[in-house]
Amino acid sequence: MDGQLIAFTGLAAGLVAMPGADFTVVVRNALVSRRAGLACALGITAGLLVHTALAVAGLAAVLAAVPALFRALQLLGGAYVLYLGLRTLRALRRPSAALADEAASGGRPLRQGFLTNALNPKASLTFLSVLPQFVPAGSPAMPRTLLLALIVVVLALLWFHAVALLVDRLGRWLRGPRAARVVEGVTGGALTVLGAVLLLEPVLAA
Template sequence: MDAQLVAFTLFAAGMVAMPGADFTVVVRNSLVSRRAGVASAIGVAAGLLVHTALAVAGVAAVLAAVPALFRALQLVGAAYVLYLAYRALRSAARPRDMAQDVVTVRAGGLREGFLTNALNPKASITFLSVLPQFVPAGSPAMPRTLLLASIVVALALLWFPVVALLVDRLGRWLRRPRTARAIEAVTGAALGVLGLVLLVEPVLA
């Protein structure tokens, strides 16, 4: 058994499952419809694919070497997360038109999931710093790194659709107007905090 591969899989599973902007966006869209939630989940996995590809190609090293570029991308990501927070809080503050939400979120779920993940440059830096630790000494780096990157994407493709399906399973209770608006408020606040952290961090750095 490849102990390093097992260790990386466990580490990656924890990293993927850790609640954050990706998780929040998938849950929010799943409240509208199962299809919208799964679309968001696939979008998140696609965003992870971008980061792993960048790390494998070494482009992430450029972000680490050029702080101004990294901070610019971080600000763009923060702005997008704050935009999602604004939408969630606005939705929580007014009566919901569920039929209209289904049309709107179904169309944008994939895009939201992808952009929420892809616009976070920290993911590329994380992959760049972590992946080499699990490449055995003397082994070809490229095939091993591709395998590790594939594991991360595969775990995302498993985890986030499961989250979407579980939320949809509880949908009858979660979609009650009062409950749905409360969840919108909580997710909006969570996204707002995440967006502010991303916004303030490069300014204070």
């Protein structure tokens, strides 16, 4: 592995592990069950795959060139994260068993993870700006960019699955009725705040 790949892997690991809506959604689902946490982690990785594919194809440049489209996606993503937060807080009124059944039902964790990540246009722009910096001058851009994108996806797959497994193990002490409601309240509040920030950012920037 050359020096540039080592540097990129370190940078990508930092970007992937940065706490945010993705991390919070994985934690929330992993506290419901290991299966829900892993499904959510897989959904986030799939969403990240969309962003890296857009960056490789150059389509992310369209978001940078069309501010209205970028802001619309920001608002949509913020609204979804806010919805998840408010929905989590509202669900605290229900019995704990009903809450767990609802969160783990069907493909909901997978869908939550995918939409939380895929609806964040900043991810596409981040990779669009970062990937070209690690393509050596004179070398074919496409194969190298695909390799860099693959590194990002693999790191995300490993990181979020590790988070889900760790939270699931710690969750044995956090899944009591009282503790579970406290954790749900904290994650719901965090998602609500993150969603509000994501919604306000494009409005204040306009």
